[in-house]
Amino acid sequence: MKKSYKIEVDCANCANKMEEAAKKTAGVKNAVVNFMALKMDVEFEDGADVKAVMKDVLKNCKKVEDDCEIFL
Amino acid sequence: MNRKQKKMLIRILIAAALMVVIRVLYAFLGEGEDAAIKEPFWFLMYMVPYLTVGCDILRKALKGIKNRQVFDENFLMAVATVGVIALALIKKNGDYTDGIAVMLFYQVGELFQSYAVGKSRRSISALMDIRPDYANLEKDGETEKVDPDEVEPGSIIVVKPGEKVPIDGVIIEGKTTLNTSALTGESVPREADVNDEIISGCINLTGVIRVRTTKAFGESTVSKILELVESSSSRKSRSENFISRFAKYYTPIVCFSALALALLPPVALLILGKAPKWGMWVYRALTFLVISCPCALVISIPLTFFAGIGGASRAGVLVKGSNYLEQLAKTGIVAMDKTGTMTKGVFEVYGIHHNTLDGSKLLEIAAHAECFSTHPIALSIQKAYVTGQMWGVDEATGETALLNSGSENVHSINRERVGNVEEIGGNGISAMVDGCQVLAGNARLMERYGVEYIPCHHVGTIVHVAIDGAYAGHILISDVVKPTASQAIREMHEAGIRKTVVLTGDAKAVAEAVAKDLGVDEVRAELLPADKVTAVEELLAGKSAKEVLAFVGDGINDAPVLSRADIGIAMGALGSDAAIEAADVVLMDDDPVKIAKAIRIARKCMRIVKENIIFALGVKVLCLVLGAFGIANMLMAIFADVGVMVLAVLNAIRALYADSV
Numbered sequence A: 001m002k003k004s005y006k007i008e009v010d011c012a013n014c015a016n017k018m019e020e021a022a023k024k025t026a027g028v029k030n031a032v033v034n035f036m037a038l039k040m041d042v043e044f045e046d047g048a049d050v051k052a053v054m055k056d057v058l059k060n061c062k063k064v065e066d067d068c069e070i071f072l
Numbered sequence B: 001m002n003r004k005q006k007k008m009l010i011r012i013l014i015a016a017a018l019m020v021v022i023r024v025l026y027a028f029l030g031e032g033e034d035a036a037i038k039e040p041f042w043f044l045m046y047m048v049p050y051l052t053v054g055c056d057i058l059r060k061a062l063k064g065i066k067n068r069q070v071f072d073e074n075f076l077m078a079v080a081t082v083g084v085i086a087l088a089l090i091k092k093n094g095d096y097t098d099g100i101a102v103m104l105f106y107q108v109g110e111l112f113q114s115y116a117v118g119k120s121r122r123s124i125s126a127l128m129d130i131r132p133d134y135a136n137l138e139k140d141g142e143t144e145k146v147d148p149d150e151v152e153p154g155s156i157i158v159v160k161p162g163e164k165v166p167i168d169g170v171i172i173e174g175k176t177t178l179n180t181s182a183l184t185g186e187s188v189p190r191e192a193d194v195n196d197e198i199i200s201g202c203i204n205l206t207g208v209i210r211v212r213t214t215k216a217f218g219e220s221t222v223s224k225i226l227e228l229v230e231s232s233s234s235r236k237s238r239s240e241n242f243i244s245r246f247a248k249y250y251t252p253i254v255c256f257s258a259l260a261l262a263l264l265p266p267v268a269l270l271i272l273g274k275a276p277k278w279g280m281w282v283y284r285a286l287t288f289l290v291i292s293c294p295c296a297l298v299i300s301i302p303l304t305f306f307a308g309i310g311g312a313s314r315a316g317v318l319v320k321g322s323n324y325l326e327q328l329a330k331t332g333i334v335a336m337d338k339t340g341t342m343t344k345g346v347f348e349v350y351g352i353h354h355n356t357l358d359g360s361k362l363l364e365i366a367a368h369a370e371c372f373s374t375h376p377i378a379l380s381i382q383k384a385y386v387t388g389q390m391w392g393v394d395e396a397t398g399e400t401a402l403l404n405s406g407s408e409n410v411h412s413i414n415r416e417r418v419g420n421v422e423e424i425g426g427n428g429i430s431a432m433v434d435g436c437q438v439l440a441g442n443a444r445l446m447e448r449y450g451v452e453y454i455p456c457h458h459v460g461t462i463v464h465v466a467i468d469g470a471y472a473g474h475i476l477i478s479d480v481v482k483p484t485a486s487q488a489i490r491e492m493h494e495a496g497i498r499k500t501v502v503l504t505g506d507a508k509a510v511a512e513a514v515a516k517d518l519g520v521d522e523v524r525a526e527l528l529p530a531d532k533v534t535a536v537e538e539l540l541a542g543k544s545a546k547e548v549l550a551f552v553g554d555g556i557n558d559a560p561v562l563s564r565a566d567i568g569i570a571m572g573a574l575g576s577d578a579a580i581e582a583a584d585v586v587l588m589d590d591d592p593v594k595i596a597k598a599i600r601i602a603r604k605c606m607r608i609v610k611e612n613i614i615f616a617l618g619v620k621v622l623c624l625v626l627g628a629f630g631i632a633n634m635l636m637a638i639f640a641d642v643g644v645m646v647l648a649v650l651n652a653i654r655a656l657y658a659d660s661v
Helices: A012-024 A050-064 B003-030 B039-066 B073-091 B097-127 B221-232 B238-271 B278-291 B295-314 B322-329 B359-369 B376-386 B443-448 B485-494 B508-518 B529-541 B559-564 B577-582 B593-628 B634-656
Strands: A002-008 A028-034 A039-044 A069-071 B135-139 B142-146 B156-159 B169-173 B176-179 B190-192 B209-213 B317-319 B331-337 B343-353 B390-393 B400-404 B418-424 B428-433 B436-441 B461-467 B470-481 B499-503 B522-524 B548-553 B567-571 B585-587
Touching (some): A012 A028, A012 A039, A012 A050, A012 B238, A012 B295, A028 A050, B003 B097, B039 B073, B039 B097, B073 B097, B073 B238, B073 B278, B097 B295, B097 B634, B221 B295, B238 B278, B238 B322, B238 B593, B278 B593, B295 B317, B295 B322, B295 B593, B295 B634, B317 B322, B317 B593, B322 B331, B322 B548, B322 B567, B322 B593, B331 B529, B331 B593, B343 B359, B343 B376, B359 B418, B359 B428, B359 B436, B359 B461, B376 B461, B443 B461, B470 B508, B485 B499, B485 B508, B485 B593, B499 B508, B499 B529, B508 B522, B529 B548, B548 B559, B548 B593, B559 B567, B559 B577, B567 B577, B567 B593, B593 B634
Parallel strands (some): B331 B499, B331 B548, B499 B522, B548 B567, B567 B585
Antiparallel strands (some): A002 A039, A028 A039, B135 B142, B135 B156, B156 B209, B169 B209, B176 B190, B317 B585, B343 B400, B418 B428, B428 B436, B461 B470
8 A cells, every 4th residue: 555645854865764754663564755756655564553653664764863853 | 945955054044143243243352462352252152053053974083983984964064164164273363264164165065055955855746646545435425535446447536627547447437628728738638538548647627427447546557657657767867877886986086186186285395495384284184075075066967857757747648767768868879660640540541532422422422321331431432421521533643532531420320321232351340321322442342343443542541432323433441640640740850859750660661651751761661560679679789888778669569669678758648657667768649840849848857967977077176176286265165065055956946847948
């Protein structure tokens, strides 16, 4: 399943870091962060609990870039 | 500027002002052995502007350490500035300005970047501002403003002048002109009358129209386009991936070189028995840290692609991802379908030959004989007559040719003049027109009635006409080449396309005639739809790996070819969902000149990407080298860093202006 989220982040490199962090989160098959459109497209593993996974994604993103936000 | 940016600007201004004040005070009160105010006080004074401008960087750096994100630009800036200030403390020279200035310029750079990116984000969304806000739904004789999403197919909506057409539909009342420029990039307004299909996203210019919707909002053209544009930049190009991989290694490499620069030379000097000059080498190493931020590169490349895709969509070229923009720029071979791409895909009367009567008269008789038929050929003859196309002898060739293409409905078909119509299976028609027996059809029809006919040497469909058993001439009908087709081929060659190939199902003679006319390099004729895939595969096999093969089609019957080619370009895609799905690049109208334009836009975008990569990397490497030898100091380093970023961002925004390409 694929879902798209609006994000808030200040710099392009930070967006890349968020992408890395999201990709490494359990339950996420693939993630693409688009800095220019301020969007994060997340592809979930089959059977993943989207809400719980996204919480982890947000937590991991906050770890690499404190000043970011994902609008869940 | 948003609130965050304004706050930052105020902090920068306050810090800069404080700096100046402290410098002036220091010059009067702080210098010399007998200064009125002594050292620790000045240090504390200087810390005020430093913390004003840099407190968030320091805070983020600490958090980064806690989260084990060491090579983070906040951390690097923090280490560099704190390091320089510490050096000044150790040396007791009271020169803290370097550290503060570096922090100040870094923040100025960040602010500019954030402002520029926000600005281009907004201007690109403004370009694609085709989303209609409401629809005037007609209900029980009254209109009501509703969300376009709520309008069901088959509803009646009213579109007033100045409003956007919210949903695809058919005009049932009214006549107007539509501005399609937001969709197609075409600035000439389009006329629309009752029964014409209109697409959402156009702007109604002149008259009030009532429209019966044919689709739901989600299925309408405007939604499809918005969806496509919005998801486009998620497909990343190789350059973008290269940059983000590069950024991942660049920062650690520079940091470790900085560490090496701080330790190795002094140690080597110690071993050689010379003075180690620790302070100097640490300063040079800190300069390295300032240059280690990859921001200029990381921001300018996606920004360029974003702007390029935005600019292209403004020109009526939808690119589905920056990877396709990159591919499009490398196109060396363009293969294209003939029907619907280079030709209009509709049959039209092309000439009248060997006529014993006046050309227009012959057409009139043929049109009447065919007036009950709905065959495409019959329709084209009727249309030619009704629109009043003028036929006469072309003095250059001696043949009857089109002298005036006509536009108004000048003639009308009077069915009362026609009787005894008999369709002769697959061969043509026999009918009484104005009391004369008229035969109109192919060669077999003529043979069947024993009429001696003159075969035509032109390519196309021939309708022979005989009146009362005597041959009266023939009408040549063929698919009409688009007026801009040969210009399109020429522009493609000028844009650096090595080879153009036409693939078609038509007979060889027809295809070759058209190809020669247009200046196409190669023709492959008599291909079934499946053969087109094979032909494209042959072309793919025959090219070098670096070169890209693009296939242009109208999306009808050629979806498999569109997806098989390196890059599939669908044209005239307004309203054709299959084409939008299968293609990588979608040309919004059916003008083939847009193919070359799309390639030029892609090339311009890639040129800017390359310029930015080379420029940003070049300046950084130069600064690293100069910094290592102590020629560039820390202020120069930060100037180079911020300056490169500003220039790279400004250069990237150029990609937005695709109109003049």
